[in-house]
Amino acid sequence: MTDTLTRDIVAKLWSLCHILRDDGVTYNEYVTELTFLLFLKMMQETGREARIPNGYGWDALAKREGLEQLEYYRRLLLDLGDTKKTQDQTILAIFADANTKLRKPANLKALTSAIDKLDWFSAREEGLGNLYEGLLEKNAAEKKSGAGQYFTPRPLIDCLVRLMQPQPGEKIQDPAAGTGGFLVAADHDIKQRTDDLFTLNENQAFFQRHLAYTGAELVPDAHRLCLMNLMLHGIESRVSCADTLSPDGESLGKADLILTNPPFGTKKGGGRPNRADFSITNETSNKQLAFVEHIVRALKRGGRAAVVVPDNVLFEDNTGRRLRTWLMELCDLHTILRLPTGIFYAQGVKTNVLFLTRGQTDKANTQAIWVYDLRANMPAFGKTRPLTTADFAAFEAAFGADPHGKAARTDEGETGRFRCFTREQIKARNDNLDIAWLRDESEDIEERLTEPEDIAAAIMGHLRAALEEIEGLTEEIEATAETAAPSA
The missing domain is CATH 1.20.1260.30 (N6 adenine-specific DNA methyltransferase, N-terminal domain)
Incomplete structure (x- = not known):
């Protein structure tokens, strides 16, 4: 604003x-x-x-x-x-x-x-x-409202939209739409480049207003806010009030571009995704892993995505590792952006953005992954130091002008923020993508926060991360017990 x-x-x-x-x-x-x-x-x-x-x-x-x-x-x-x-x-x-x-x-x-x-x-x-x-x-900035979980900071949304370059005529999807920020930003970007759709013909303009955007939001109140947000921006496309991890998610159809920040944590009640087309994450209650499977399956061949995920998606064993290996086969996971801590209003969890392109085939699509570390030695983001567009300028320059990550890039070495890792190097890490190399002088970042709400959010983030690790360990133990149990 x-x-x-x-x-x-x-x-x-x-x-x-x-x-x-x-x-x-x-x-x-x-x-x-x-x-x-x-x-x-x-x-x-x-x-x-x-x-x-x-x-x-x-x-x-x-x-x-x-x-x-x-x-x-x-x-x-x-x-x-x-x-x-x-x-x-x-x-x-x-x-x-x-x-x-x-x-x-x-x-x-x-x-x-x-x-x-x-x-x-x-x-x-x-x-x-x-x-x-x-x-x-x-409302999202006001931590007392608890609405931050539905609101991705606008500077981050705008950065991802600029890099992914949504085009007129493309199907654009957000399977965890929240209040519709990604869809509104994509629409704004397209309208800027088409003179508010006036350079399009009648059929093309109708498509942009009524058919270009799809999505789902599980929480009724957030869904209501999303619909009004879209309507006031001249977007009449339907975003349904539905659970993407249920059979309703299949009805979202295929997309040319997916922009999303899925919810973190486990599925309510410990339930597992109920999707007939899921084969990788159908045995886990970890929502963010299941959303990644949805994204890969929902992309058209050649389609691209930018998705915000917490760190555990990058390093979790068992289902997490199988998902990453499968993803790197089907998609070109060309870039990972390690985001700063403290940029989400309601959560202090550590997050990343995965940039990927669905392959034309289902084999060996990821040959190398570029990792940009925007977390190490960054300011203590919070109420007194909000995230801005300028914070992403160096990353956008390094990413380049190709939305598929194929622009010329420079590996900045061990002292720089941008490095390239081959598929062989990733395999040697057991497909663990939680890659950091910079010595972080700001590990005591919580000590530099001044607002009580920011400090509380950081503490809650650590507690959530610890709880997720416990839940993951419990799932591993249960899975091991089921495998070891003698058949009747």
Whole structure:
């Protein structure tokens, strides 16, 4: 968010959350609540109120007072999510199971009045989608909301989009869509290069608006935020509320480009992926490993992907090793970016980006892997030192202009950040891809954090990593026991 006007409007909207806290509304519930109200207002501002059935609209809500307004709002939420009363599929999805946490009529009136007083003319000029995305970013940055797990930092998203170079006519997928940041950024990049789609013919422009993007998001509230984010950016493609690791994931289809930051941890309840087409990760509850298998299977031949994964995907034995070996056969895993710690709002885990291209055949596609270490000797990222676009400039220059990683590159040696490792060298490491060579002088990075929330996030990151190691060890023991058990 660089625009001052948009930041000012976001700050005004966010300040309203303090009014609602005494009504028992949490930070995350506040953004969901605000989504319903902003949707109605923005439909009015964009001249699309005809899509809202039964005469429901912003003015009909805003003009009411007291208990009548609150009761009208509750009825509105129910009707817009009712298949018998609403036919528009996007509106149905946004208001699915919608209900208000507001109990005091005065608080609803405070919200509608404050929204009405915003500078909507200027907001339209700057783009209502940018305004809404700014609100999502603010919510994610507020650790008390717990929303960071759904929000990938925009500088990282923009870096991956610039390197992957999405093209008009391509199917672009995010199987763990969150609030839609990757899809919105890819769309913005394409629109910039096509004069807002005006250089495309009618069929091509229709494809970009309605068919280019696919995705899934498991969490209903995050899915709701995603749909509104896409809609406000002029994207009518459907992102389903579904579990990609279930049979629903197969229905996402094949993609030319996958950009994603899958959830970390294990599948709820220790369950395993329920995908008939999975053969590598079907016996593990580790979600990030299963998402990597989905990505490889979902890519068209020649398709490319950039995916954020935690360190354990690079070094875990058994299923993890089988997955990496299989991936390097089917894909050209040409680049790994070791990301700095502390860049995710809700998690202190160590992460990486895998850049890969699906091979035209299924054999020996990875001949060498370039590793860029953006973790060693980096600042203590957090609230007082946020991630910026400039932090990725050197990596982008080293990566080069080819989205498949085939631009000329320079191995910077043991003292540099960018090095090349042959497939033979990787095999000698038992296909362990957790490769580091720089002496990290910032190992005590937690000691240099100053904000209590940043320190807490780092501690939680260590605890999560330790828990995942324990879960992985437990799975290994169980697998060994099953193998050793005599058959009946």
